Amino acid sequence: MRMKTPTPSRERPTLSFEFYPPKSEDGWNDLRTTLTRTKDLALDFVSVTYGAGGSTRAKTVELCAEIQQDLGLSAMAHLTCVGHSRSEIDGILDQLETSQVSTVLALRGDPPKGTTEFVAHADGHANATGLIDQIAKRGGFSIGCAFYPEVHPEAESAAKDLEFLKSKQDLGASFAVSQLFYDVDGYLRFRDAARSQGISIPLVAGIMPITSLSAARRFVKVLPAEVESAIAAAGDDTAAIAEAGVLQAVAMIERLLTEGIEGVHLYTLNKSLSSPRVVEALREKGLFLR
Numbered sequence: 001m002r003m004k005t006p007t008p009s010r011e012r013p014t015l016s017f018e019f020y021p022p023k024s025e026d027g028w029n030d031l032r033t034t035l036t037r038t039k040d041l042a043l044d045f046v047s048v049t050y051g052a053g054g055s056t057r058a059k060t061v062e063l064c065a066e067i068q069q070d071l072g073l074s075a076m077a078h079l080t081c082v083g084h085s086r087s088e089i090d091g092i093l094d095q096l097e098t099s100q101v102s103t104v105l106a107l108r109g110d111p112p113k114g115t116t117e118f119v120a121h122a123d124g125h126a127n128a129t130g131l132i133d134q135i136a137k138r139g140g141f142s143i144g145c146a147f148y149p150e151v152h153p154e155a156e157s158a159a160k161d162l163e164f165l166k167s168k169q170d171l172g173a174s175f176a177v178s179q180l181f182y183d184v185d186g187y188l189r190f191r192d193a194a195r196s197q198g199i200s201i202p203l204v205a206g207i208m209p210i211t212s213l214s215a216a217r218r219f220v221k222v223l224p225a226e227v228e229s230a231i232a233a234a235g236d237d238t239a240a241i242a243e244a245g246v247l248q249a250v251a252m253i254e255r256l257l258t259e260g261i262e263g264v265h266l267y268t269l270n271k272s273l274s275s276p277r278v279v280e281a282l283r284e285k286g287l288f289l290r
Contacts, residue, residue, distance in 0.1 A: 008175040064101045076144065108125075108128045136172025147177075147194075178203065209277075
């Protein structure tokens, strides 16, 4: 019997981390140390990303299995369309099922390294809706999908972007996780617009505590002036910047919770100490207690 990963619902907000499969043995050792510490945080689940072009496919399945079977943490596997036929996707789902991983984040995926445009496999899917449909028809998995509070860069319009998210819900996605953002007002406007269009699934906020101001500027379309000034006030001291980033993330999450969000997904960058610090600060405030 498979361990059921606790997935976001409208009952209470979930708290989760995202990791990626390392490329080196040292990276694996560092990540295993991080995961062991993560177990003590009593998160709802952790997710494992899937490299561009399916480059970490085997490692994603391997890491999910290790997280779930050896560490006793609930795992969610990312799965993309890139480079995969429908039969190959079924094979990956077979492996996840064997590893007792029951939750998948279904994504179109980024083009392989060195290319700029997504090209679907001749017997694959052109976007995440096809992948969600295949997984849902197979059955046995809880399915998550992605959304973009700042609107997907390839979307025709904000309205079309919402239509696409609605189609993911209609085909079987039971929750959605956002791309990272720092503009809370923008996120809430997106959430309200989504609800007005019949999107009722839990919308989980994806947040990355800032450890570099230049990196934060690259990651998002909008970096609010108050966020930038709060981080800039830390100067050039790396530790001070990270601490300012923790405080900024905690403040964001506190406000989002008052607005009724269904979950927070922290992008950890594997070795960063910021995400555990955010969890500790939230728990000190009596939030996300289990």
